[in-house]
Amino acid sequence: MxxxxxxxxxxxxxxxxxxxxxxxxxxxxxxxxxxxxxxxxxxxxxxxxxxxxxxxxxxxxxxxxxxxxxxxxxxxxxxxxxxxxxxxxxxxxxxxxxxxxxxxxxxxxxxxxxxxxxxxxxVLGLTGLTAYLALETIGKLRKGETLLVSGAAGAVGSIVCQIGKIKGCHVVGIAGSDEKIQHIQEKFNVDNGINYKKTENMKDAISEKCPEGVDVYFDNVGGETLDAVLQNINKAARIINCGAISIYNETEVPTGPRPEGILIKKSALMQGFLVRDHESKYAEAMTQLGEWLKSGKLKYxxxxxxxxxxxxxxxxxxxxxxxxxxxxxxx
Amino acid sequence: MxxxxxxxxxxxxxxxxxxxxxxxxxxxxxxxxxxxxxxxxxxxxxxxxxxxxxxxxxxxxxxxxxxxxxxxxxxxxxxxxxxxxxxxxxxxxxxxxxxxxxxxxxxxxxxxxxxxxxxxxxVLGLTGLTAYLALETIGKLRKGETLLVSGAAGAVGSIVCQIGKIKGCHVVGIAGSDEKIQHIQEKFNVDNGINYKKTENMKDAISEKCPEGVDVYFDNVGGETLDAVLQNINKAARIINCGAISIYNETEVPTGPRPEGILIKKSALMQGFLVRDHESKYAEAMTQLGEWLKSGKLKYxxxxxxxxxxxxxxxxxxxxxxxxxxxxxxx
Structure with missing residues (x-):
């Protein structure tokens, strides 16, 4: 049957x-x-x-x-x-x-x-490809920069955090429980974490955990978390709009503070990422992910x-x- | 004295x-x-x-x-x-x-x-440099694309429109009076115009004047005009956040529809532009602007x-x- x-x-x-x-x-x-x-x-x-x-x-x-x-x-x-x-x-x-x-x-x-x-x-499918290629094409991480990741214990987020560490960044993860935060710090060497469900003022929490500001924000959630991040970005920051799970189920058009003023002030960019736009780079990305996996640098x-x-x-x-x-x- | x-x-x-x-x-x-x-x-x-x-x-x-x-x-x-x-x-x-x-x-x-x-x-100062360098570094106009410009009769906007025509784009300008629209069409050969003060539904008006969608939006105004543009962007659109005059005088943080959902769907980017970040390219830009001015391709x-x-x-x-x-x- x-x-x-x-x-x-x-x-x-x-x-x-x-x-x-x-x-x-x-x-x-x-x-x-x-x-x-x-x-x-x-x-x-x-x-x-x-x-x-x-x-x-x-x-x-x-x-x-x-x-x-x-x-x-x-x-x-x-x-x-x-x-x-x-x-x-x-x-x-x-x-x-x-x-x-x-x-x-x-x-x-x-x-x-x-x-x-x-x-x-x-990690060896669209999830890993998304993490790797979004960072390569939009994030352009430089050693010493601060990478902030939402959905950091999720499928894409946890790979993003580890690539951040491989690239020598200060990596801060946002997730929805203390267990998840502890887990990504222990297993993936994430430098710091924010449990958004226990945080009243996300703007201040991000400012505290990212004392040198946010250079790259890998966004899997959108919404109010993104608003709070925008208030902490550095000059020339890159925001990767990879997912917006916090607004996927909204039935009305969700509203929030307008970002254009901050983007201008900081010469910052927000860019949507769809892995399917980058099929020509899949092979190269898979090779790199496979190598990291084999050498133990990448876990999942x-x-x-x-x-x-x-x-x-x-x-x-x-x-x-x-x-x-x-x-x-x-x- | x-x-x-x-x-x-x-x-x-x-x-x-x-x-x-x-x-x-x-x-x-x-x-x-x-x-x-x-x-x-x-x-x-x-x-x-x-x-x-x-x-x-x-x-x-x-x-x-x-x-x-x-x-x-x-x-x-x-x-x-x-x-x-x-x-x-x-x-x-x-x-x-x-x-x-x-x-x-x-x-x-x-x-x-x-x-x-x-x-x-x-045209030979920061205004011209802003128009030229924002298009070069973010807009990356390709022949045949649709370029939409707000503040199109303004200092930066009118130069942007002309560069769009030089690059072979379909150029549509948004301005605040019928006289301005007529002027930019006659003097700068802009293909089409929208008087936002006489337009009730900007989303529909943009859709009508940009029948193939918007590839590059050069934004001098921000706010509700930007919202309406976002609903008309093409795949891989580039939005240049150059100015936001519609919100500069706001005393509260202005709110609006969240853009992240559309940016993801369209793999589009929004990027703030400050001409002072690009001083190393001033000389090259001035040379090009001067040549266009001399040859009559650029008016002001x-x-x-x-x-x-x-x-x-x-x-x-x-x-x-x-x-x-x-x-x-x-x-």
């Missing part, structure tokens, strides 16, 4: 379990050139929230009554394609289905030589939920900050 | 005549190495409003009871400095005084070979007010949009 998860309703505000539906479907039959895939790991990511809206964006919206898709690690169970044999593992943009067929065209074969398969959804966390039936809940819990590192569903 | 204009009060909201005071002072006596300068033209600029606040910025605030300073063209009346002789004309950052002495160190000698002296406060407007006594009023009227092109006081 086969199953899939479809988008039943477009979420209003925070997604709910009832926005998704499980359906029993037939097991696919493969034709010449095709492969049969069994899902092993599913990546759930905050950006998927954007695709659940019915609006034009950098990637087309999910269709109602159609399966959700995201990055998935799958095992080849059957093959009529000369490039794949049963037992191969692949990663790619696939549907939330237990079994599916595929042409193999946009899939990449992966091995466990460097890291377990799940890592290809995180995963929060693994078990069972296909828990996929929607795993996604929804991202908005509660339940995860440390990459959130992955293991089937 | 000599006179100076001092800052009497720090303006609250829009500056008023009573924030300034005229004082009679002694005629300066020059010592060895010094020159005596007679003020000929005074540049009044929106950015001076920022220096009237008592807050840290990219340039120190004006002191109460002390003379205002800005870019000034002056004539050398007497000299004990071997680099200057009476009759020389110079441009530099000088006090609002009828007569003053100076070491000559940060002054540049100018001639009327290329343009009248007043042009060194505009001046709004000249006569009389030292009208300097504060000329400055204040910038916030009413009274000027076409560079606002200058002729003594």
């Amino acid at each position: 086969n199953k899939q998860i479809i988008l039943k309703n477009r979420p209003k505000g925070k997604p709910e379990t009832s926005d998704f539906e499980f359906q029993n479907i037939d097991e696919p039959k493969i034709d010449a050139g095709e492969i049969l895939l069994k899902t092993k790991y599913i990546s759930v990511d905050p950006y998927l929230r954007g695709r659940m809206r019915d609006e034009e964006s950098y990637i087309p919206p999910f269709q109602l009554e159609k399966p959700i898709s995201s990055m998935v690690v799958a095992e080849v169970k059957d093959s009529q394609n000369k490039n794949f044999i049963p037992g191969d593992h692949v990663v790619g943009m696939l549907d939330w289905k237990l079994l599916q067929k595929n042409s193999g065209k946009n899939l990449r074969k992966i091995s466990t030589d460097l890291a377990p398969f799940s890592a290809y959804l995180g 966390d995963e929060t693994i939920k078990n069972g296909f039936e828990n996929t929607p809940d795993a996604f929804i819990s991202l908005f509660d900050g339940d995860n440390i590192g990459k959130m992955i569903v293991e089937i | 000599n006179k100076q204009i001092i800052l009497k009060n720090r303006p609250k909201g829009k500056p008023e005549t009573s924030d300034f005071e005229f004082q009679n002072i002694d005629e300066p006596k020059i010592d060895a190495g010094e020159i005596l300068l007679k003020t000929k033209y005074i540049s009044v600029d929106p950015y001076l409003r920022g220096r009237m606040r008592d807050e840290e910025s990219y340039i120190p605030p004006f002191q109460l009871e002390k003379p205002i300073s800005s870019m000034v063209v002056a004539e050398v009346k007497d000299s004990q400095n071997k680099n200057f002789i009476p009759g020389d004309h110079v441009v530099g950052m000088l006090d609002w005084k009828l007569l003053q002495k100076n070491s000559g160190k940060n002054l540049r000698k100018i001639s009327t070979d290329l343009a009248p002296f007043s042009a060194y406060l505009g 407007d001046e709004t000249i007010k006569n009389g030292f006594e009208n300097t504060p009023d000329a400055f204040i009227s910038l916030f009413d949009g009274d000027n076409i092109g560079k606002m200058i006081v002729e003594i």
Whole structure:
């Protein structure tokens, strides 16, 4: 028997379990050139929230009554394609289905030589590429600068923090619990942390933890945290708008202090980053991430939920900050 | 007899005549190495409003009871400095005084070979440098792109529009009267214009006049105009935050829709620009501006007010949009 998860309703505000539906479907039959895939790991990511809206964006919206898709690690169970044999593992943009067929065209074969398969959804996948390439193309870290990271215990944030340390920066992480702060300091050598849930005045807290001001802010959350950071930026600061999880579920257009005055005063820049714009640099980035991983300079966390039936809940819990590192569903 | 204009009060909201005071002072006596300068033209600029606040910025605030300073063209009346002789004309950052002495160190000698002296406060001064260098370093115009300019009939904006046409862009200007729009279309070949004072829905108006979306927005005004532009930007758009005259006089922190969501969606950037960060490129920029001026590709407007006594009023009227092109006081 086969199953899939479809988008039943477009979420209003925070997604709910009832926005998704499980359906029993037939097991696919493969034709010449095709492969049969069994899902092993599913990546759930905050950006998927954007695709659940019915609006034009950098990637087309999910269709109602159609399966959700995201990055998935799958095992080849059957093959009529000369490039794949049963037992191969692949990663790619696939549907939330237990079994599916595929042409193999946009899939990449992966091995466990460097890291377990799940890592290809995180540090060796779009997560790691996002962290690395956003810092390379916008952050342009210089030794001795202060790098501030929000969502610092999250999938992208925790990689960003470590690259900051590798580059010789003073790295300060913002996260939502004392445990997360302690964890990123102990495991990733982050210099200092701010638990935003326990902080009344973020502007002052940032000023205290970043005594020389903020040179690069890697933003995964947007909103009021970004406002507070803007009041602490140095001349020629770079703000990487990578995510805005704090406003993804807003139903009205969120408002806040206008940034243009500060940007002018500080000759600072804010720039949106989408990893898909940088495909030409994936290979170079993967090589560097792989080297750091092999040498132990780069570590990573995963929060693994078990069972296909828990996929929607795993996604929804991202908005509660339940995860440390990459959130992955293991089937 | 000599006179100076001092800052009497720090303006609250829009500056008023009573924030300034005229004082009679002694005629300066020059010592060895010094020159005596007679003020000929005074540049009044929106950015001076920022220096009237008592807050840290990219340039120190004006002191109460002390003379205002800005870019000034002056004539050398007497000299004990071997680099200057009476009759020389110079441009530099000088006090609002009828007569003053100076070491000559940060002054540049100018001639009327290329343009009248007043042009060194505009198209051949910081105004032209701002337009040129902001487009070079942030705008990076490509042929066929759409360039939208606010304050398009103003000092910087009108130069920006013309450089956009030189670079082969579709140029749309935003200004505050039908006369200004007609003027920039006729004199500077701007493709299309929007009179924001007569436009109820700026978002729709921009969409209509920029049917292929906005690739580069040169922002001199900030505020709600910027909000409307953000809803019309293309993928990889560049927003140059050069000025924010619409919010300079605000007494509370102005708020508006948060930009981070759009910046992410469009991989767009917003970057503050201060011409003083780019002194190393002044010479190259001046050469190019001079060539365009000589060949007739670049034209410019001046709004000249006569009389030292009208300097504060000329400055204040910038916030009413009274000027076409560079606002200058002729003594």
